[in-house]
Amino acid sequence: MILSLPRSARLPAIVLCGMILAVLVGPLLFPHSFALPGTETYAAPSTTHICGTDLNGRDLLLRILEGGRISLLVGICGAGISLIIGTSYGLIAGSSSRGVDNSMMRFVDILYSVPRLIFILIFINAFNERLQLAASSQGWDWLVGSSRLVILILSLGIIEWLTMARIVRGQTLTLRERSYVAAARVLGEGYWTILWRHLLPNLAGIILVYLTLAIPSVIIDEAFLSFLGLGVQAPQSSWGSLLAEGASSINPLKGAWWMILFPSLALLTTLLALYSIGDALRRSISAK
Amino acid sequence: MIRRLASLPVVLFCVVTITFFLIRLSPGGPFDSERKLPPGIEKQLLAKYKLDGPILGQYTGYLKDLIHGDLRLSTKYRNRSVNEIMAQTLPVTLTLGATALLIAVTTGVWLGAFAAARPGTPAEGGALAMTLLAISLPSFVLGPLLILIFAIKLAWLPVGGWGSPLQLILPAVTLAIPYAAVIARLLHDSLRETLAEDFVRTARAKGLSERAVVYRHALRVAILPMISYLGPLAANLLTGSIVVETIFHIPGAGGFFVNSILNRDGFLLGGVVIVYCVLLVIFNLLVDLSYRLLDRRIQET
Numbered sequence: 001m002i003l004s005l006p007r008s009a010r011l012p013a014i015v016l017c018g019m020i021l022a023v024l025v026g027p028l029l030f031p032h033s034f035a036l037p038g039t040e041t042y043a044a045p046s047t048t049h050i051c052g053t054d055l056n057g058r059d060l061l062l063r064i065l066e067g068g069r070i071s072l073l074v075g076i077c078g079a080g081i082s083l084i085i086g087t088s089y090g091l092i093a094g095s096s097s098r099g100v101d102n103s104m105m106r107f108v109d110i111l112y113s114v115p116r117l118i119f120i121l122i123f124i125n126a127f128n129e130r131l132q133l134a135a136s137s138q139g140w141d142w143l144v145g146s147s148r149l150v151i152l153i154l155s156l157g158i159i160e161w162l163t164m165a166r167i168v169r170g171q172t173l174t175l176r177e178r179s180y181v182a183a184a185r186v187l188g189e190g191y192w193t194i195l196w197r198h199l200l201p202n203l204a205g206i207i208l209v210y211l212t213l214a215i216p217s218v219i220i221d222e223a224f225l226s227f228l229g230l231g232v233q234a235p236q237s238s239w240g241s242l243l244a245e246g247a248s249s250i251n252p253l254k255g256a257w258w259m260i261l262f263p264s265l266a267l268l269t270t271l272l273a274l275y276s277i278g279d280a281l282r283r284s285i286s287a288k
Numbered sequence: 289m290i291r292r293l294a295s296l297p298v299v300l301f302c303v304v305t306i307t308f309f310l311i312r313l314s315p316g317g318p319f320d321s322e323r324k325l326p327p328g329i330e331k332q333l334l335a336k337y338k339l340d341g342p343i344l345g346q347y348t349g350y351l352k353d354l355i356h357g358d359l360r361l362s363t364k365y366r367n368r369s370v371n372e373i374m375a376q377t378l379p380v381t382l383t384l385g386a387t388a389l390l391i392a393v394t395t396g397v398w399l400g401a402f403a404a405a406r407p408g409t410p411a412e413g414g415a416l417a418m419t420l421l422a423i424s425l426p427s428f429v430l431g432p433l434l435i436l437i438f439a440i441k442l443a444w445l446p447v448g449g450w451g452s453p454l455q456l457i458l459p460a461v462t463l464a465i466p467y468a469a470v471i472a473r474l475l476h477d478s479l480r481e482t483l484a485e486d487f488v489r490t491a492r493a494k495g496l497s498e499r500a501v502v503y504r505h506a507l508r509v510a511i512l513p514m515i516s517y518l519g520p521l522a523a524n525l526l527t528g529s530i531v532v533e534t535i536f537h538i539p540g541a542g543g544f545f546v547n548s549i550l551n552r553d554g555f556l557l558g559g560v561v562i563v564y565c566v567l568l569v570i571f572n573l574l575v576d577l578s579y580r581l582l583d584r585r586i587q588e589t
Contacts, residue, residue, distance in 0.1 A: 244428070
């Protein structure tokens with residue numbers, strides 16, 4: 001699959017695969033004691049602890065890899081949700097009458113210029129406890145522990161669909177004028193059949209491109225919330241919350257630089273890889 | 289344009305309504321976190337902060353107060369009104385945001401034009417790679433890294449705080465860099481498109497220098513998509529300033545926003561959100577207006 005990518009996307013794709021593999025397999029390779037609080041607090045990077053240790057003496061590399069699981073999970077699932085919402089919205093707007101299309105896109109414009117992340121913050125904090133209560137009364141134990149994560153993924157999916165909707169709508173507008181769509185209409189195929197069988201398959205390429213661009217946006221949003229202490233919460237951690245810890249542990253008195261440098265590098269590498277792939281794909285599609 | 293103006297109160301009304309119900313319908317009141325209060329006192333407190341009675345009555349009461357410009361009292365910072373808090377903190381946030389906006393636009397336009405004027409050269413490739421790197425550096429990554437380098441290792445700039453122009457540099461740059469990169473990419477793409485158009489060929493045929501063609505003729509047209517990006521940009525800067533204020537310990541509205549969520553300080557939270565939205569709606573209106581003034585081709589529809 002990597003070979004079918006444009007040349008400039010190959011290296012980032014390899015880096016990304018490496019990162020996913022490291023995050024999935026890496027934590028299994030560490031001795032159990034590395035995950036537990038130890039006596040070596042804020043130890044500088046050494047041969048035993050490659051990235052140093054944190055406030056509680058836990059190995060930082062292990063924490064970064066485990067945080068990566070959460071960050072990537074949120075990114076992929078959140079982007080998936082935004083893809084579903086954005087594609088349906090864009091398809092419907094682009095294939096509807098002018099009036100409906102105009103008002104639907106006007107709504108997108110308004111959402112664009114409102115601080116959406118701020119509303120989501122309020123939303124998460126308002127509904128987290130409700131979901132927890134509901135989950136525990138239903139006896140869904142798996143949901144009690146990770147309710148915050150679930151609600152985080154849902155809400156990030158809810159705010160990241162705008163770009164996808166715009167792109168899909170624009171593409172739909174040009175596609176609907178194509179002769180094969182007109183032919184399908186003449187043959188008497190219904191509205192939904194045309195959407196599903198003729199328009200959607202031709203949008204798949206561009207949707208995939210914007211999916212690769214949506215994942216890093218969701219990862220950034222998650223890190224933003226977790227950095228403020230309003231996203232993923234202990235005992236779970238993500239790159240955002242690790243960065244928050246790092247930011248609070250550097251000052252002129254104690255320079256635990258590794259606490260900020262290594263989580264930053266992990267996040268930066270992943271984002272850069274994803275953006276590069278998305279960018280290369282976008283260019284190769286618009287060149288065609 | 290008139291339709292746009294008319295949509296302003298509608299948007300604000302929706303914002304106020306959503307915010308109010310999100311806050312008031314979440315479980316737990318503002319006084320729950322403290323030790324148990326005697327029922328009489330709790331009732332008095334609720335009455336003082338107008339949190340008693342049926343929820344719909346509370347809502348209409350809040351709307352009425354808002355129309356009179358009263359953002360009510362903060363339940364955490366006792367005896368301070370939200371208006372007072374906003375009057376103190378908003379200028380700080382706006383100074384930071386405006387500086388960042390200025391940096392983002394100037395750097396972004398310059399870099400985008402620089403890259404677009406050199407198609408196919410390593411300079412263009414390098415500039416574009418740089419923007420990709422900058423987009424991948426959100427403020428909570430960039431901020432601590434810049435502190436580490438410029439404030440702690442080199443000790444050129446203060447670690448944080450507010451008051452002197454020196455303290456403004458790092459936070460404003462942190463906030464601006466990712467968006468400068470977005471603008472640079474946007475401008476690069478639209479400038480490349482514009483440079484392929486007929487009027488540019490005419491300008492070249494007149495024997496104008498490449499510099500004059502790019503900067504005087506093409507840039508004027510190519511800058512339009514960037515202007516319509518200013519609205520979303522302002523929203524992102526306001527959101528981003530919450531993080532930057534936390535990193536650099538700046539006493540702006542962002543810190544109060546985060547605390548008001550943690551403290552269930554409903555009216556302070558609502559105040560910040562409403563003021564932000566009013567600012568953004570007005571800003572968007574101005575952007576729209578300037579877009580129309582700059583681009584005479586757009587007719588009133």
